[in-house]
Amino acid sequence: MREYRQIVVAFLGVTVVVFIGTLGYMYFEDLNVFDSLWLTMVTVLTVGYGDVYPVTPEGKTFTLVLVPLGVGVATYGVGSFAALILEGRLSNTVGRKRMKKKMSQLHNHVIICGLGRVGREVLKQLELQGIPFVIVEKDEQLLEKHKQDRLYVKGDATVDQTLLEAGIERASGLIAALPGDADNVFISLTAKGLNKNIQVVSRVDRVESEEKLFRAGADHVVNTSSIGGIRMALSFLKPNSVEYLDVLFEANNQFFGVEEICVAEQSEVAGLSLRQCNIRNRFGVTVVAIKRSDDFLTHPSADDVLTAADMVIAFGTQSNLKQFERALTKKNELSKK
Structure with a gap:
């Protein structure tokens, strides 16, 4: 200033x-x-x-x-x-004001804390899905390299004011992707204090830190080291299977995908079995699991009945998944023959 x-x-x-x-x-x-x-x-x-x-x-x-x-x-x-x-400071100031105006208009966006290797992968996935997000990073070099036309806040994610500037009170989710477990614990605690309804997903490196993150308010904790180790072992033990999954779920794959769809209360599918819904033939998607309350129904059979508020996890092409989602959230779609 x-x-x-x-x-x-x-x-x-x-x-x-x-x-x-x-x-x-x-x-x-x-x-x-x-x-x-x-x-x-x-x-x-x-x-x-x-x-x-x-x-x-x-x-x-x-x-x-x-x-x-x-x-x-x-x-x-x-x-x-x-x-x-x-020196470009005037244009930077004007650009910063425009960015703050855009961030003030965001609702139900995601805040990405940390722009390291993990944070950048998160950023790519959110961009592919078209989900609005705000980056929080204090390393100016990382920001200059990756900010492009993205919304960002330069500052420490463990500070209340930084998260408030990123619009945490209006955000639907926060991803704590910093390399230090202590920082992620503090971010999770701060985020829940500022917005009790926000969904917090945190990175963790040490197993003993997982319970601390849950106590701090994290809804989901991802051990990147553990996942990396499992992936390496499977690549050795079952290379073809892993390669097949890579083809299906690679970041730039616009064809196949997995979608989570909540069965609407007014949907005609509520109360019907998977056989009656005829999902595979009508929509070309496969129901791989159903989450009901806190329980998972894996490998559901044709006789399993869907109820309102069930979370259906389906696999298929992007276009078929969109049609299936509309059917589960709109009345009378599945009853039309």
């Missing part, structure tokens, strides 16, 4: 010089307000048109004092403003 204080100081300085100059010429040269102001401006800016000039000894002496004072203040102001433009 120092450079902007310089602009304010320069503006006030020019205003004071012009005011003093106008009064001085009115007193010493007996000029009217406009002519005094005109003479002050052409003197301070060293224009010197020659149409109005001091003629009295007092006016000339006053001008000898006014010229170096006015030129110095004007030069200081012009130099400060030019520095803002040349």
Whole structure:
């Protein structure tokens, strides 16, 4: 903010010089307000048109004092403003204000805390799904490298004000992807304190830290080291299976996907079995699991009945999944034959 204080100081300085100059010429040269102001401006800016000039000894002496004072203040102001433009600080300020305005309009977005390797992978997935998000990162080099046209807040994610600036009160989720478990615990605790309804997913490196994160308010904890180890073992033991899953779920795969769909209360599917719904033939998707309350029904059979508020986990093409989602959330879709 120092450079902007310089602009304010320069503006006030020019205003004071012009005011003093106008009064001085009115007193010493007996000029009217406009002519005094005109003479002050052409003197301070060293224009010197020659149409109005001091003629009295007092006016000339006053001008000898006014010229170096006015030129110095004007030069200081012009130099400060030019520095803002040349160094890009002015455009950065304008861009920052626009970004803050966009963030103030966000609702149900996700806050990504940390732009390291894990955070960047999270960012890619959210972008592919078209989910709005705000990045929180204190490392300026990482931000400069990856911010592009994305919304971000430069600051410490463990500080309340930083999360508030990212719109945590209106956010639906927060992903704590910092490398330190202690930081992620503090972020989870802070996030729940600022928004008790927010869903918090946290990264963890040490197994003994998992319980602490849950106590701090994290809804889901992901041990990246454990997942990485399991993946490496499976790549050795069952390489073909892992390769097949990679093809299905790779980041840039726009064809296949997995979707979680909640059965709406008014949906015609509520109370019907999977056989009656005829999901595979009508929509070309496969129901791989059903979550009911806190229980998972894996490998559901055709006779399993769907109830309202069930979370259906389905696999299929992106287009088929969208049609299936509309069917489960709208009335009378499945009953149409």
